[in-house]
Amino acid sequence: NVGTTAGQRRLGAAARSQEHAMNDSAAGRPDAGLSTFQAFTGLSLDEQNILDQADRFGQKELLPLASRMDDEEWWPTEIFPKIGDTGYFGITAPSEYGGSEMNMVASGLVLEGFSRYNHALGLAWVAHENLCLHNILRNANDDLKKKFLPDMIKGRIIGALGLTEPGAGSDALGSMSTTARREGDHYILNGRKIYITNGPIADVLLVYAKTDKSRGAKGISAFLVEKDFPGF
Numbered sequence: 001n002v003g004t005t006a007g008q009r010r011l012g013a014a015a016r017s018q019e020h021a022m023n024d025s026a027a028g029r030p031d032a033g034l035s036t037f038q039a040f041t042g043l044s045l046d047e048q049n050i051l052d053q054a055d056r057f058g059q060k061e062l063l064p065l066a067s068r069m070d071d072e073e074w075w076p077t078e079i080f081p082k083i084g085d086t087g088y089f090g091i092t093a094p095s096e097y098g099g100s101e102m103n104m105v106a107s108g109l110v111l112e113g114f115s116r117y118n119h120a121l122g123l124a125w126v127a128h129e130n131l132c133l134h135n136i137l138r139n140a141n142d143d144l145k146k147k148f149l150p151d152m153i154k155g156r157i158i159g160a161l162g163l164t165e166p167g168a169g170s171d172a173l174g175s176m177s178t179t180a181r182r183e184g185d186h187y188i189l190n191g192r193k194i195y196i197t198n199g200p201i202a203d204v205l206l207v208y209a210k211t212d213k214s215r216g217a218k219g220i221s222a223f224l225v226e227k228d229f230p231g232f
């Protein structure tokens, strides 16, 4: 059970503000009966509520964009800020950054709800939300969190993760050839990445590179690369 956090109330309020009706069984009330779907999935009422809200958002906001995205490789620039305003970024992030303070199950349910209606947007969402934003949340220092998380959670900047390379896919860590060499107070990265979700539209990319080839997969670090960095 994900509980009723401030973030969840925020998601609930946002969904209602879009005139999305909620039925009794999905309203998170302890006395409401289990729906057939819940009995099948084992979701709690709160979790079912999150999935239902994401489903409604997906149907209303994401489905109308899907065909053109698939047919024309089109990116709808207004959708990430709209997702951010509705509270669907930073699901696992603390409220001090504007996040919803929920767990990975909630994050997975949002992805499920969105992906029912727009697969491309579902993938763009999870690359930003999980591969980049959640990764920064778990592993970056406070300065980097303060610098990137609030804007990422608002959907004002787009994140990506760059691990795969030509010649380094399933065995990405072992076969990686991108290197990072320290020069004074900064690093020089050299290499190529491929198949990076959000790569062409990202503002900030978490890029994996080898700092010490002799240590194999243990000699790898992640670097936050901004799209305006020289040489990118």
Ligand SMILES: Cc1cc2nc3c(=O)[nH]c(=O)nc-3n(C[C@H](O)[C@H](O)[C@H](O)COP(=O)(O)OP(=O)(O)OC[C@H]3O[C@@H](n4cnc5c(N)ncnc54)[C@H](O)[C@@H]3O)c2cc1C
Binding pocket: 127, 131, 160, 161, 162, 163, 164, 167, 168, 169, 170, 171, 172, 194, 195, 196, 197, 198
């Ligand atoms: C839609 C999509 C989005 C992606 N987004 C990202 C992203 O955001 N960031 C990122 O870094 N990467 C991303 N990738 C890349 C993804 O991580 C790689 O495609 C994946 O790691 C597989 O690598 P590959 O494509 O080079 O396939 P390969 O590693 O060349 O594998 C090809 C085939 O060989 C098989 N195979 C591989 N090794 C072995 C083995 N030792 N024994 C037997 N069979 C084997 C595999 O199972 C597969 O069937 C994305 C890929 C896709 C398809």
